[in-house]
Amino acid sequence: MKIKKVKNYEEMSRIAAELIIDKVRSNPSINLGLATGSTPVGMYEKLVQDHQEKGTSYKSVKTFNLDEYIGLSSENPNSYRSFMNKQLFNHIDIPIENTHVPHGDAKDPSQECAEYEALLKKNGGVDLQILGIGGNGHIGFNEPGTSFQSETHIIELAESTRRANARFFNSLEEVPTQAITMGIASIMQSKEILLLVSGQKKSQAVKQLLQGDVGEHFPASVLKTHPNVTIIADEAALSEVTV
Numbered sequence: 001m002k003i004k005k006v007k008n009y010e011e012m013s014r015i016a017a018e019l020i021i022d023k024v025r026s027n028p029s030i031n032l033g034l035a036t037g038s039t040p041v042g043m044y045e046k047l048v049q050d051h052q053e054k055g056t057s058y059k060s061v062k063t064f065n066l067d068e069y070i071g072l073s074s075e076n077p078n079s080y081r082s083f084m085n086k087q088l089f090n091h092i093d094i095p096i097e098n099t100h101v102p103h104g105d106a107k108d109p110s111q112e113c114a115e116y117e118a119l120l121k122k123n124g125g126v127d128l129q130i131l132g133i134g135g136n137g138h139i140g141f142n143e144p145g146t147s148f149q150s151e152t153h154i155i156e157l158a159e160s161t162r163r164a165n166a167r168f169f170n171s172l173e174e175v176p177t178q179a180i181t182m183g184i185a186s187i188m189q190s191k192e193i194l195l196l197v198s199g200q201k202k203s204q205a206v207k208q209l210l211q212g213d214v215g216e217h218f219p220a221s222v223l224k225t226h227p228n229v230t231i232i233a234d235e236a237a238l239s240e241v242t243v
């Protein structure tokens, strides 16, 4: 894993956006794997700004999001589909049919998982996957204990994850208990991975990632076995380790 140490959230967002813009310009039909959460918001803002000012086009780009809450329709403001439309898709020239987020309100969530995995394969997989990390080491919504062999599947959200994400909802009770997430194996099939980490509250997770063992107890540790991972982390996130 390559580690790029940056000053703060702003610099992390800028460098991540520059990397993506470079990739999109050199491969206009790239398949991007996208993440939600607070971490990539600044990066999306910069992609939108660049599109508006410099005209980087996403006409032939395809996107595949990591996960979605089960039970939330795409119109629900807390769905990851709404998040992506609001943060990115509505502001760039990507055809909406090129954007993929698992359907959280699918009648048969298991079938939706199988179809999402098939969709990834049919499109040749993800070229560049953007990731954030949960405080407990989750990537996508793959909670501790998830098999490294897992493909897109249904997950019971950890209590700590529901609490961390409750800030987006009116109350903790409203946070869904399950999600559909790309599996660890699905994520690992990506040709390249970019992990973004910012802030003191992620410093223990970063320490465990960099200094701990590889194992299913800490999902992000699998990234150490991938040949092409870059971590962009700010000083606060790296405050517990020396790099």
Ligand SMILES: N[C@@H]1[C@@H](O)[C@H](O)[C@@H](COP(=O)(O)O)O[C@@H]1O
Binding pocket: 035, 036, 037, 038, 039, 040, 066, 067, 131, 132, 133, 134, 135, 139, 140, 141, 161, 165
């Ligand atoms: N499913 C998402 C992840 O994809 C995200 O990386 C993580 C961290 O979120 P944040 O960036 O808000 O800290 O938690 C969420 O639960």
